[in-house]
Amino acid sequence: MKIASWNVNSLNVRMPHLAQWLRDAQPDVVALQETKVEDERFPDSQLAELGYRSVFCGQKTYNGVALLSRVPFASECVTAIPNFDDPQKRVLAATVGDVRIVDLYVVNGEKVGSEKFAYKLRWIEAVRAWLREELITHPNMVVLGDFNIAPDDRDVHDPKRWREKILCSTPERDALRSLLDLGLHDSFRLFNDEPGHHSWWDYRLAAFQRNWGLRIDLALVSDALRPRITAAGIDKAPRTWERPSDHTPVWLQTD
DNA sequence: ATGGTGGGCATCCCA
DSSP, X not given: XXXXXXXXXXXXXXXXXXXXXXXXXXXXXXXXXXXXXXXXXXXXXXXXXXXXXXXXXXXXXXXXXXXXXXXXXXXXXXXXXXXXXXXXXXXXXXXXXXXXXXXXXXXOOSSTTSHHHHXXXXXXXXXXXXXXXXXXXXXXXXXEEEOOOOOSGGGBSOHHHHTTSTTTOHHHHHHHHHHHTTTEEEGGGGTOOOSOOOSEEOSGGGTTTTTOEEXXXXXXXXXXXXXXXXXXXXXXXXXXXXXXXXXXXXXXXXX
């Protein structure tokens, strides 16, 4: 099973890109972020024509997540973090086969020390408490999405320039560590320990052409699922297309 | 220190 994640930065704009990429990459499950589309307007019939069922949790203008699957979802989906009051649509969990899939659009945080930064850390702590419970009932789990955190300096094109900046700061990396400490593993790093592999490049300053990027889109796998992961990677091709998202898909393969 | 680009939307907010 190929499981992927992509922050599409508006599904309205990127639907043609998504359709092309589904045909090219043939994923079985896809987690989307920043769909920016209300549920009433989600293009589920168009995706059905492409062979994918969808569940979604969106809002107008900002945020929004969705899960696509070639096989039926095995359970009702969860669309909010339990016991955490949050109007922003950033999480979606569902089950495919015997694998629990948790799609996260982590808060960006704007600037270290800002109000949004405090919200980011509170939000991740609430996610941690939720995943701790989910892992008890669903030991086979993939937690994937736009984490808005580069795990370490290998994931940053210029660590000196990004030192303690948003997406790279110690409090954010500690927060990510608190998730990994639940028994989750960064699938990309099971297969590749090199620097210079990124999943997001700023639209400005021709960042993609210069590979001025960060690896902030992650697919984490649980202890129980880890032995079943056979490959993981980043698909840079969609970032080269006309009018791209600023993120590109990341994926993993299970046996 | 600043601003560069893009999406949504209709004015700046968010990334």
